[in-house]
Every structure is written in structure tokens, then in C-alpha cells.
Amino acid sequence: MNAELKSIVEALLLAADRALSVDEIRSVFDEADRPERDELRQALADLAEDCEHRGVELKEVASGFRLQVRQELAGWVNRLWEEKPPRYTRALLETLVLIAYRQPATRGDIEEVRGVSVSTGIIRTLLDREWIRISGQRETPGRPELFVTTRQFLDHFNLKSLSDLPPLSEVKDLREALPEDGLNETVLELFAGEARSAQPTKSEAL
Amino acid sequence: MNAELKSIVEALLLAADRALSVDEIRSVFDEADRPERDELRQALADLAEDCEHRGVELKEVASGFRLQVRQELAGWVNRLWEEKPPRYTRALLETLVLIAYRQPATRGDIEEVRGVSVSTGIIRTLLDREWIRISGQRETPGRPELFVTTRQFLDHFNLKSLSDLPPLSEVKDLREALPEDGLNETVLELFAGEARSAQPTKSEAL
């Protein structure tokens, strides 16, 4: 009976999707075979023990008992709610890598290579992610901000120092070998569109 | 890792509130430590085995895997809910099975078999429940809409694929069984006896 009671209790808790009090659990049984409170508590204790190596744990909260996903697995579960992780645009990656190779670099420096203006949104995203920071301003008219990469950037890409980045000449050769699958089609297309219309009339930068 | 993977999978299935496909589960992991499909299937198999003496079972349905309360415990669990599960009219169920077995099917196809017009309300209910969807239009005059059943339909009825539906009863092939000349009562009666012993020929392709 006890194993069965434990199964019933587990089924109830997993079906209810809310905390159930001991009395609520008892109420589903006919009077004739309603378990005593002690018996039920024992079943709950056994269930809690069973859960030790499982993805859920038995929690006693104000309104009773509930089975909930283990706290340490919350991170995994969290990802379930999200859409596919967003992807960075090619424009952003290019901006980042140009800063990495040319630092300190101004927006103008990046725009010069990319041929298109750099959006404020991209700079903001990179600053927010703490992959770049403003190291100062260039002492030229307009005093443009100078961007450099951060330690977090190196950590993220598993680099010890900037010198671990492959030399540019090698990167150039990479281009044939590297597939473009890092970027989804839409982004690529958007970017292609952007590049095609990379006329000075594009005022994205401002 | 394996025990951990099993726990993560269990947590995901219990958090998702719907069936999860193998690829959906995999997508939760970073690319670097994403389990292979085989590895994941093994973890699912282990989880299914663990469940054997528990209140829930792992079930594979059309859209993936889900943990569900053991059917034999439904009686206990249903006492948690005051309201009775919805009952469906015969008209709705007949319409649904006609679509399920004959898909793609038009309203006309359904009406032909049932001998009555199909109410718009029933089609609407089935569409709203996402048990059926419009797959296109038949290229006949009037271009009637073609209905097919959905994965949600299979999920709801605990099925993995349409082939899990119980087979339709054998059709008695009148044409083959009937002698050329015979329409008199005697012949028909003879034939009736013959037809009751199941005919191996199926006249209708599903």
C-alpha cells in the first residue's frame, strides 16, 4: 500500500500544478481507505527521498507540498521559455572584430572599413554586453569616442590576450574556408540589402 | 553526466507543460555541451525505466515526449477537479474520425458518409482546438477546403502517429461478393451469410 500511496501522492502533486495540503490529498480518497495523516506524511517523506537524484524536489510551502524543478536546474528550464537564443547580426560581429583588431577605434574607423555607417544600437549592445568599453576620446575635431575590447571579451572567446587573435593575414585567408552558417539567412539577407544600399545617403549612423 | 542529463530532461519535461521533441530538448543546451540524439534517447529510456514504479510515465506522442500521470491513477487525480472533462457530441466525433481516417477530406466528403450536412460550429470547434487544420483546397469546382488532423490531435489522444489509430472495420465489398445476376432476396441472403465472415478485400484505401 505504501508504495502505491507514494505513487498516488506523486501523481496528485504532478497533476495539480500547485501546492496541495495534507488534507487536500486525503480528500481524494474514499473515507474507507483514506490514509491517516501520519501515513501520508511518511509517504511524502519517502517521495522526498526518492527525488534526491531526480530533476524535481518536494518542497513544503505555506499552502502545502509541491513538487518543483530543482533550483540548480532552473537555468536549463529557463531556456525553454525563450525563443531560440537571438543571434547577433553580421554588422555587430564585424564591428566587434574591427574594434578588437584596430583598438582603440572610433566609429569612423569602423565605418571606413565596413563602408557602412555603424548604428548606435550596435555600439550600445556591445557596451551593454561589456565586450567593449570607451577608453577615451581621440584628440581630433569632434573628439570621437575610442572603443577598446574588455577582459570579458577575451574571457568569452577564451583568449588569454589580444595577441591570441590570429593575424589579419590569416583571417583573410579564412574567408573561403569558413562557412557562413554562423548567421541565419534572414540576417545575411538583411545585411546583403544593407551592403547593397551602402550609399552615403544611409543615415543609420546618426 | 548521464545521471545529470536524465535529471535535466526530467526537469524540462515537467516544466514544459507539453510534449518536447528530442531536438527541442537538445536546443536547450549550448552547442558545446549539447548531447547527441542517441545520448538523449538513452537518457529518455532511463527516465522511462525509472518511472516504472512511480506515479507518472514517459509517453512518446506525435510532438515528442511527455511525462504524464499513469492512466490507472486517473481516477484519483481527477478528483482534484470539480468539473468533468468535456464530452463531445457524436456529430463532432464522427466528423473528426472522418477527417482522421480520410484526410485530406472536404466537408462534402464528410457529408457524403454521414448523410447530413456538417455544421460550421463543429468545424470551428475542431479548428479552434487545433485538432484539424486546413491543408489546402481541392482542385474541383468550388475549390472546397481540405481538412487534415494535426499533431495536437494525436497528442491529445495519446497517439504517436495516425497509424496508431485503431483500424477501421473491414468493409464488406458488395461488388465482389455479389453474383452478376442476383438481386433477388435469396441471393442476397446467401451473400449476407458470406459477408459476415470477414472479407479480406478492402475496397477503400485510406
Next chain:
Amino acid sequence: MSGSDPQAPAPSRETPPAAPDSQQQLAIAYIAGTAVEELPGDLYIPPNALEVYLEAFEGPLDLLLYLIKRQNIDILEVDVAEITDQYMAYIELMQAGQFELAAEYMVMAATLAEIKSRILLPRPESAEEEEADPRMQLIRRLLEYERYKTAAENLDEMPRLNRELRQARAGLPEFQRTIPEPVVELSDLLAAMASALRQAELFEHHHVSLESISTEEKISHLLRSLEKDRFVPLVTLLDPREGRLGVVVTFLAIMEMMRGAAVEIVQSDGFGPIHLRLAGGAGKSA
């Protein structure tokens, strides 16, 4: 009939509508050909229940199947004449109750009447193809309908979610729902660099004129174009080839230079031409 509410509870199959045990009475009612004025006791259904009674049948085929099953006979053995009489009796009954019958019931009534007349009247054997024989057609339809009717009953008995089955759900621990950071690999980054370089090359070789203009560049350009001692009309500083962006960048550059007091701007009257010169020249003007 056709508009039965899918949410309404299905009439129980176990209790089919009250049926007459005497065919004789019904047959008489039919032959009379008039509306039934007095319902036989064993046929009586409370008027307000008639609708429910009607709803119990999913159409003429269902009603026929019921009549056949009630006699415990195989569909193939159906005595069409007798079934027709029973069917007509039901139709009469429903009409007597002044319920609107779905057209399908009347079509079926006509079909049955035709079949009955064919059976009763002798006719040349060879005249009719079996395929066109209305009796066989009817039987075929009944058999076909019965298959799906059974399938529907089977489906109704299958375990389904929220009846025999419950999705197992666990509570969620406290956590912040966060939008994950996009995942970027170093290889993505290098691919982007390669692409940027390719892009740059492209621009160098073929699209020099398309290069974007930075404020910084514009400032250095202005510094070269402007002179200390001479006011230059603003319009001459704008390059039409640079388009709108060029205009905006030029303005920004000028504002930036003003901020740094590197330039003086003069507009002699409202909406008049604007002139610039490098700061530090002679002849200040308001």
C-alpha cells in the same frame, strides 16, 4: 439536425429513443398519409423532449441503422419495405411534432420509397446495373457510415488528455526569466572579420565613391577647405554626391567645430545664406 451544438452533451447511446413495438400501428399511421393526430401510447414522447429525440440521431443513416439494429438483423438482410415503413412512421411523428426536419431526412424518405416500389414491382432483370441499384447503394452507404460511427465510438473511448490522462507538471523554482545572450564563437567573429575585409576590398577597388562619411573625416575636410580670412557660403561646402548623409554629417561637423570654437558662422538675415570661416580671422561680425 445539422446545427447540433458540439459542446452539448451527447445523448446517451444506451437509451435510444422510445420506439414502438408494434409496426402495425405505425404502418397504419403512414398509409393514412396524414399527420398523426394522436400518438400511440408506446410512441409517446413528451413534446419538449422531441428535439432531444431528434438530436439523438446523427441523420437519416443513423436513424436507419438504429431501426435495423433494433431488429437484430444484419444490414445486408434489411427488408427495405419494412424499414421504409418504420422510417416513414418516424418522419410522420417528427412532422406531427412540428419540428423542422433536416432536408436529408426527406431525401432519404424518397430514396426508401423508391427502393420499396422497385422491390414490390416486377421489372426486367437486365435493365438495371447492380451499381445503380438503389438498394445496394443504400446498403453500401449504411455499411460505410457504420464503420465511421464505430470508429467515432472507439475514438471516444480512447484515453485522452484531461480525461484519463494528465500532463505531469512540476512547479518552477524562483528564478529570473532572462533573455539569453546570443552565443558567439570565435569562429563567428573571424568569419565576420574576413567578410569585413572582403567588403573593404570591394569598396577600395570598385566603390571608392560610395565610402561612408564620418564626422571626423568631414571636419578634417572642412578644416582644409575653409580659410581664416574669407567667409565661404555653406552651400559650397556641401557635396551633392554625398547625398543627405553628407549634408547631415557636414552640419554635425560644423556644429562640432563651433563647439570647439574652430569656426565662425554668419547669417546676415533670416533665411539668408550662411557663411563660414575659420575662427581667429579678422573682422568679427555678429
